[in-house]
Amino acid sequence: MQLRRIDLKLVRLPLVRPFRTSSHVKDHLAHILVRVESDDGLVGWGECASPSDPYYCPETTETCWHILRDFLGPLVLGKDWETIDDLTALYRLVKGNNFAKAGLEMACCDLIARSQGISLARFIGGVRPKIASGVSLGIEDDLTALLDTIERHLSAGYKRIKLKIGPGRDVEVVREVRRVYPGILLQVDANSAYTLDDIDMLRRLDEFDLLLIEQPLAHDDIIDHAKLQAALRTPVCLDESIHSVDDARKAIELDACRVINIKVSRVGGLMEARRIHDYCFTRGVPVWCGGMHEFGIGRAANVALSSLPGFVFPGDVSGSDKYYLQDVVDPPVLAFDGDVPVPTGPGLGHEPVEEFIIANTRREVTLDAGEVVV
């Protein structure tokens, strides 16, 4: 297999409502769609779901664009590869930049699965016909508005609620949500807003029977999370700190977390995501699939990943209608009574809608095998 052409398309879609975390508010998102074409004319699609700003992780949309256009693209175009491991070996020298790598890798997984006539889920070893879906809810100033939002998603059938928390929007918010909904699966995500100085406050969350507390401490920390986990009954779950199976191994060996949020983009693609899954699965560590507000392409990859057997907790992979009026794929990725079906058609199982993608493309570049390697 050789790639003869790679198209990068920066696609911007408005959000149906603004999303707020401990660090920022968004009302639209722009992701890079990656279209790869093989020498025999097969096509695959991937998505870089990087935030536009470096507040969740160091990468941004622009760093992804730069790394894809100037390094990853030129390193893989016109080269021979058979497996995804062969492909990623071509850019082994590129450190970090996992969101950029994930977009390209995902497109190549879609390409190979399509060339074999099998679904992406089957290609990576998925076993579930549908995945249990939860929602991630942004910080709201108004508690009544938050309770309304929770009610709306529970009525739609979503199986678990994740609340974003931050200093001043934590214990009392969780207490109220737990009071109104004593029985729901509930978890919180701090996006690294606390330090070990907040340990007493974090311990107060133990009384609310949370499934887990996600990334309470620094985005690049494992050691302090181990100290925190030793002081908490609630399982700590790492998100930002885990970029590879090696990070997962270190975190588990140190008991820095008892659950892992696997994101395809944060770990550089589906194959590394599967390695983390496999490592955790053989050790009985539960995992779940996180999201980055993906459009339908990245979302379909999340669905495929979530069909692996170790994804025992509902993930953040909701229907794309939670975020977007219209999806970039047909059919759109949707949840039905809180489950997202795992498609059985070839590749992602959802076809990119090229006219809609073109209409919302803000910038594009085509790389071909004639490009000079940087």
Ligand code: OSB
């Ligand atoms: O920390 O999980 C996170 C979105 C953007 C950046 C970071 C995170 C999130 C989410 C949303 O929680 C998950 C989703 O619905 O895609």
Ligand code: MG
């Ligand atoms: Mg998170």
